[in-house]
Amino acid sequence: MATFALIHGGGGSAWEWHLVAEELRGRGHExxxxxxxxxxxxxxxxxxxxxxxxxxxxxxxxxxxxxxxGGFVGPLVCARLPADLLVLVTAMIPVPGEPPNDWWENTGFGHQDISDPIPVFLHDVPRELAEEAIGRGRPHVGRALREPWPLEAWPDVPTRFLLCRDDRFFTPEFMRGVVRDRLGVTPDEIDSGHAPMLARPKELVDYLTGRS
Known part of the structure; x- marks a missing residue:
């Protein structure tokens, strides 16, 4: 059975993966x-x-x-450990030398109003779970946001991208272009908003374990 290293996004925590972790362990994975x-x-x-x-x-x-x-972190892990697969879930895709704070302008992301995060990030997550996710949010600060992404090239590991068709933050039209331009692959797709680990954990695990 595989070991799944689950990396959360900006302002988040490992808790966001708890439903996926439970499902994976139930199927015999670490x-x-x-x-x-x-x-x-x-x-x-x-x-x-x-x-x-x-x-x-x-x-x-x-x-x-x-x-x-977490898309800025996953490839760095793969550069240090022998990984069988890297899966990017509606993730930011860096290029060598790019500071994370520059990604938004470099990709043409534009501006979004996220003053109320639930309708943007968690609209398809059960309300109680969405509110807990917001309550567990943490400030994201410091050097990691400003320093250049340190790899000279993408790590030599098979890479898949899972696009979320109902994502209101990284919209499908925008992300299809980013994936094409930066990875040169066709993304896989799932019916979910920005947080499939909370909205559709079983379907996400089916995908991660090769059952969809």
Whole structure:
């Protein structure tokens, strides 16, 4: 069975993966999910990746799954560990030398009003779960947002991208273009908003384990 390293997005936490983790463990897989040091002003991108690498330890048959802002971290983990697969879930795709804060302008993302995050990020998540997710949010600060993405090229690991057709933040039309331009692949797609790990955990696990 595989080991799944689950990487959360900006302002998030490992808790966001708890439904997926439970489903994966129920199917006999190992799961590693950690809180990235997003509140640490001094932490850089390699520190984020190091938190995941340390948690994985000697486990192998590794599948790295990165959500949203975690797209900056997943490839760094794959550069340090022998991974069988990298899965980007409605994730930001970096290019060498690009600071995360520059990604928005570089991709032509534009402006969105996220003053009320539930309709944007969690509209298809059960209300109680969505409110808990917002309550567990953490400030995302520091060096990792500003420093250049450190790899010179994408790691040599099979990579899949899962696009969420109902995503109101990274809309399908926008993300199809980003995936084409930056990865050169056709994304897989799922009926979900920006947080499929909370909205459709079983369907997400079916995808991750090759059943969809």
């Amino acid at each position: 799961v590693v999910a950690v809180d990235l040091p997003i509140e640490d002003e001094s932490a850089g991108l390699w520190d984020y990746a190091g938190a995941v690498v340390d948690a994985v330890g000697e486990r192998r048959e590794l599948v790295v799954v990165a959500h949203s802002w």
